Amino acid sequence: MVSEAPAGGAGPETAAALIARVLADASARRGRAAVALSGGSTPRRVYERLAHDRVLRGAMPWAATEFFWGDERWVAADHPDHNARMAIEACLAHVPVDPAQIHPMPTGAASPAAAALAYEALLAAHVPSADGLPQFDLLMLGMGDDGHTLSLFPGSAALHEAERACVAVPAPALEPRVPRLTLTPPVVRVAAHVLLLTSGPGKAAVLARIDAAPTDIDRYPIHLLRHAQGTVTRISL
Numbered sequence: 531m532v533s534e535a536p537a538g539g540a541g542p543e544t545a546a547a548l549i550a551r552v553l554a555d556a557s558a559r560r561g562r563a564a565v566a567l568s569g570g571s572t573p574r575r576v577y578e579r580l581a582h583d584r585v586l587r588g589a590m591p592w593a594a595t596e597f598f599w600g601d602e603r604w605v606a607a608d609h610p611d612h613n614a615r616m617a618i619e620a621c622l623a624h625v626p627v628d629p630a631q632i633h634p635m636p637t638g639a640a641s642p643a644a645a646a647l648a649y650e651a652l653l654a655a656h657v658p659s660a661d662g663l664p665q666f667d668l669l670m671l672g673m674g675d676d677g678h679t680l681s682l683f684p685g686s687a688a689l690h691e692a693e694r695a696c697v698a699v700p701a702p703a704l705e706p707r708v709p710r711l712t713l714t715p716p717v718v719r720v721a722a723h724v725l726l727l728t729s730g731p732g733k734a735a736v737l738a739r740i741d742a743a744p745t746d747i748d749r750y751p752i753h754l755l756r757h758a759q760g761t762v763t764r765i766s767l
């Protein structure tokens with residue numbers, strides 16, 4: 531694992547340029563690229579840059595990329611809390627990609643558990659595998675103030691999932707308090723490149739405190755990055 535930690539306060543352009551570079555390298559290497567986009571609020575500015583900055587837009591291998599998500603809230607696709615809706619509105623609706631390349635987690639399925647199984651089948655069909663798991667060229671992560679990442683919250687049984695690629699988890703004790711779908715720790719482990727995006731001095735202070743703590747993924751799920759086999763880049767916007 532090679533960890534790059536650019537100086538704090540990098541702009542969204544820095545993150546957008548890294549996303550474009552990693553996906554363009556994957557596309558050059560194997561003809562396709564697979565990215566799992568992160569949710570929450572932090573990445574919006576980065577997605578907007580990818581769509582509207584001429585140079586960054588031009589650097590992205592749009593036609594060769596399959597777009598997935600790392601996690602999703604169990605709300606309708608047009609709900610304000612829907613992670614895929616945010617990324618589509620901020621970026622994917624404004625760039626030259628075919629809807630068939632965009633794979634939101636299916637929150638219209640019969641149940642979160644059924645949705646997780648369906649997503650695993652989709653991942654198996656579109657994403658190369660390593661150790662029987664989907665190996666993303668780029669996995670984007672955020673981090674909550676409690677050290678959660680994806681929808682892997684402190685104390686969650688999903689933190690010890692060793693086989694599945696995507697699971698349903700109960701509503702967390704923080705907003706939005708709805709069940710979630712999330713990729714799992716093994717998917718983080720095998721990803722070729724992980725990009726952790728955080729923003730603001732408050733989050734930087736939380737991350738510094740968590741960095742100083744001994745590894746404890748139950749208490750700090752973001753410690754999963756310490757088991758990542760690929761490149762880890764951390765950018766504080």
Ligand code: 6PG
Nearest residue numbers: 569570571572672673674679680
């Ligand atoms: C989600 C995210 C979650 C998010 C962090 C940070 O669905 O909420 O996937 O892991 O990345 O909570 O969220 P902010 O970027 O809004 O601080």
